[in-house]
Amino acid sequence: MFKQLINVKLFALVLILITQNIFGQVLPTNRYYRPAGPLDITSTASSFGYSLRKLKNSYSGFSIKIRNGSTNAEANVAFDNTGVVSTNSEVTITLAGGGFSVGNTTTLSSFKGSAVLYVTTWYDQGATAYDSTQTIIANQPQLQLNTAGSGNTKPSIYFDGSNDYLAINQPIQNIVNNGITGSFVVAIKPLANNNQFSFGYINTATNWRWSFHVNWSDGNSYFDSGENCCASNRRYYNAPNIGLWKQYSFIRGTSYKTVRVSGATTALNNSAATSSTQTGGQFWIGNAFGNSTNTPYTGYMSEVLMFPTDMPISAITPIENDQIGFWNL
Numbered sequence: 001m002f003k004q005l006i007n008v009k010l011f012a013l014v015l016i017l018i019t020q021n022i023f024g025q026v027l028p029t030n031r032y033y034r035p036a037g038p039l040d041i042t043s044t045a046s047s048f049g050y051s052l053r054k055l056k057n058s059y060s061g062f063s064i065k066i067r068n069g070s071t072n073a074e075a076n077v078a079f080d081n082t083g084v085v086s087t088n089s090e091v092t093i094t095l096a097g098g099g100f101s102v103g104n105t106t107t108l109s110s111f112k113g114s115a116v117l118y119v120t121t122w123y124d125q126g127a128t129a130y131d132s133t134q135t136i137i138a139n140q141p142q143l144q145l146n147t148a149g150s151g152n153t154k155p156s157i158y159f160d161g162s163n164d165y166l167a168i169n170q171p172i173q174n175i176v177n178n179g180i181t182g183s184f185v186v187a188i189k190p191l192a193n194n195n196q197f198s199f200g201y202i203n204t205a206t207n208w209r210w211s212f213h214v215n216w217s218d219g220n221s222y223f224d225s226g227e228n229c230c231a232s233n234r235r236y237y238n239a240p241n242i243g244l245w246k247q248y249s250f251i252r253g254t255s256y257k258t259v260r261v262s263g264a265t266t267a268l269n270n271s272a273a274t275s276s277t278q279t280g281g282q283f284w285i286g287n288a289f290g291n292s293t294n295t296p297y298t299g300y301m302s303e304v305l306m307f308p309t310d311m312p313i314s315a316i317t318p319i320e321n322d323q324i325g326f327w328n329l
Contacts, residue, residue, distance in 0.1 A: 038322045047307060049305050053326065066143055084154060088109070130175075190297070198212045199288065201288060204290045219238065246262050253275075285304060
């Protein structure tokens with residue numbers, strides 16, 4: 001009995017030493033630890049969630065699909081071990097080219113080489129799988145590494161203001177509740193005051209909109225949502241934020257609109273606004289479905305979230321703080 005007890009104690013001691021060595025020195029327990037993402041910290045289901053980082057720890061899909069501008073090879077891009085798209089991300093070839101065959105895997109750095117990378121699909125990390133896509137080569141925005149945040153240490157997608165956009169092939173009633181209420185939460189860097197549409201949908205027959213100008217040529221940012229253009233309480237001055245990374249929250253209730261910039265209130269703060277419902281169309285990223293007279297968005301973006309409800313400030317603030325903290329805004 002005594003000998004058996006000694007053996008048990010020795011086994012336990014060896015197990016403790018092995019555990020400390022493996023997990024405390026060679027493979028730290030936090031090696032692959034990632035904090036909760038914005039879709040982890042809210043109980044509100046998203047209409048869509050696009051990002052160049054993991055939005056929730058349980059997501060196991062890709063971030064984006066890209067095209068090599070020199071070879072036209074295409075590949076799905078996974079997140080690296082820290083949960084973000086980087087040169088170390090593994091890519092899986094989906095269209096052969098440049099010496100790669102379908103199904104091959106390599107690093108993003110190797111796939112890129114010296115080429116420009118274009119985004120063909122931004123995958124929805126939410127439950128709806130409303131991916132945003134662009135099959136027209138001339139209209140594909142660029143993936144650019146080390147361009148996001150105040151220190152330019154993280155990735156972003158660049159829209160050139162000429163013809164770049166990504167399309168969500170879903171009618172507006174699938175994006176915002178009853179075609180009216182929604183909360184649009186983004187991390188972006190607008191580059192110009194132009195007559196531009198940045199996101200959304202326009203019904204060209206009635207001029208009903210769920211759309212954004214960030215920014216218009218007068219330096220204002222406009223938020224027309226669940227209404228015919230152009231009503232009162234639709235703008236705030238945003239010219240000082242041109243060329244700066246900021247977090248934006250656009251909230252539409254049935255009778256009000258609110259816009260916040262990096263957690264700060266704007267002139268649109270629980271501002272009265274009547275609404276009307278609409279169906280059909282599509283929702284675009286980097287332009288507005290139905291826009292045929294104004295330019296698309298000029299600037300960068302790294303994260304775009306939509307929730308089909310007007311979230312209270314107490315619920316949206318943690319998401320804002322998470323975006324601000326992660327993207328160094």
